[in-house]
Amino acid sequence: MEPRRDPRGALVRPYAVTRGRTEPLQNIALEAVLSCTPTQSAEARFAGHDKYRIASVCEGRAQSLAEIAAYTRMPLGVTRVLVADMVAEGLLTLHTAAPATGFAARMNLLGRVLSGLREL
Amino acid sequence: MDFANYDPAGANRSREIISAKIVIAGGFGVGKTTLVGAISEIQPLTTEALMTAAGVGIDDPSKVPGKETTTVAMDFGRITMAEDLILYLFGTPGQTRFWFMWDEIIRGAVGAAVLVDTRRITDAFAPLDYFENRNLPYVVALNRFDDAPQYELEEVREALAISPDVPLVMCDARRRESVKQVLVTVVEHAMLRLQAEHGFAAPVG
Ligand SMILES: Nc1nc2c(ncn2[C@@H]2O[C@H](COP(=O)(O)OP(=O)(O)OP(=O)(O)O)[C@@H](O)[C@H]2O)c(=O)[nH]1
Ligand SMILES: [Mg+2]
Numbered sequence: 001m002e003p004r005r006d007p008r009g010a011l012v013r014p015y016a017v018t019r020g021r022t023e024p025l026q027n028i029a030l031e032a033v034l035s036c037t038p039t040q041s042a043e044a045r046f047a048g049h050d051k052y053r054i055a056s057v058c059e060g061r062a063q064s065l066a067e068i069a070a071y072t073r074m075p076l077g078v079t080r081v082l083v084a085d086m087v088a089e090g091l092l093t094l095h096t097a098a099p100a101t102g103f104a105a106r107m108n109l110l111g112r113v114l115s116g117l118r119e120l
Numbered sequence: 121m122d123f124a125n126y127d128p129a130g131a132n133r134s135r136e137i138i139s140a141k142i143v144i145a146g147g148f149g150v151g152k153t154t155l156v157g158a159i160s161e162i163q164p165l166t167t168e169a170l171m172t173a174a175g176v177g178i179d180d181p182s183k184v185p186g187k188e189t190t191t192v193a194m195d196f197g198r199i200t201m202a203e204d205l206i207l208y209l210f211g212t213p214g215q216t217r218f219w220f221m222w223d224e225i226i227r228g229a230v231g232a233a234v235l236v237d238t239r240r241i242t243d244a245f246a247p248l249d250y251f252e253n254r255n256l257p258y259v260v261a262l263n264r265f266d267d268a269p270q271y272e273l274e275e276v277r278e279a280l281a282i283s284p285d286v287p288l289v290m291c292d293a294r295r296r297e298s299v300k301q302v303l304v305t306v307v308e309h310a311m312l313r314l315q316a317e318h319g320f321a322a323p324v325g
Contacts, residue, residue: 029141029227029228030141030196030208030210030224030225031139031140031141031206031208031210031228032139033137033139033206035137062137062206064139064206064208066165066167066194066196066208067165067198069167070165070166070167070196071165075167075168075169075191076167076168076169076170077169077170079167095136095137095138095139096136096137096138096139097138097139097140097141097228098138098139098140098141098228098230100228103314103318106314107311107314107315109138109140109230110230110307110310110311110314111311112201112202112205113140113201113205113207113230113307114304114307114308114311116201116202116205116207117199117201117300117303117304117307118300118304119201120159120199120296120300
């Protein structure tokens with residue numbers, strides 16, 4: 001498959017948009033979902049081009065970190081740094097990925113996924 | 121909580137959305153993207169991770185002058201099951217040398233399906249080794265290509281030394297019903313494993 005390119009071209013260094021930071025404030029899971037209200041999106045307008053693009057992707061439909069990276073065509077690591085910043089700034093709401101502990105919580109999730117699949 | 125932005129259409133719920141992930145693993149060209157595409161509600165998407173050449177076993181970085189990083193693509197699909205539940209399907213990169221990407225992809229997953237192409241059965245050794253050494257529940261799915269030799273499941277189990285407690289199923293990655301059955305098998309197996317870990321006896325059969 002032909003790799004997707006940053007629309008600004010190969011001349012943009014990947015971590016330039018994070019001002020060189022490569023470590024996210026928190027290590028958000030690939031499948032963790034983020035949502036953005038119209039108010040948050042309006043605020044994100046003032047947070048710079050890349051953050052506004054991210055907010056726009058999540059407005060109206062919650063999207064995973066992986067989806068945000070795919071739709072904005074930014075590398076995953078860069079997207080993770082920006083998204084973690086936006087969560088800290090209150091511009092995005094981070095939802096929980098699948099519970100990793102607790103028998104009842106894990107069983108309940110598996111049961112819901114199973115019936116979801118069977119209903120497809 | 122911001123009730124001023126309450127949106128009855130559901131877009132702005134403050135309610136938690138839980139996401140779960142199933143990993144579709146396997147060697148190069150076994151049908152991972154096809155499988156994801158057969159059941160995903162969106163066209164499989166691709167995201168790229170950058171990594172340094174040193175981390176991925178490029179033996180001689182001088183062969184790629186001026187290039188310190190390389191890109192690994194992974195693709196994934198989405199099934200929105202309820203307003204508050206989304207299932208993601210992540211395919212591993214075909215080249216099994218990108219192990220550290222696999223570690224990131226399987227983290228937090230409910231389980232995995234390892235796809236095997238019976239025309240190139242030895243390609244499955246590395247992916248199977250990988251999952252044998254992880255704590256993630258997995259099943260093995262034989263993706264039947266039209267021109268492939270027709271093996272019995274038990275022959276394949278023996279050839280690949282798949283442990284008796286790992287489910288082994290036949291599938292056609294292009295068919296939605298078949299893919300659905302693979303995913304159901306993954307989740308059922310994950311439930312049995314979880315029950316077994318918590319001292320429930322596994323049902324016979
Ligand atoms: N006959 C047949 N062809 C299949 C099946 N699954 C996949 N294919 C074909 O096999 C080829 C490879 O499938 P992909 O889904 O791209 O495989 P992949 O595992 O994603 O490949 P990489 O990402 O490159 O490792 C494509 O041309 C598919 O159309 C199947 O069940 N039967
Ligand atoms: Mg693929």
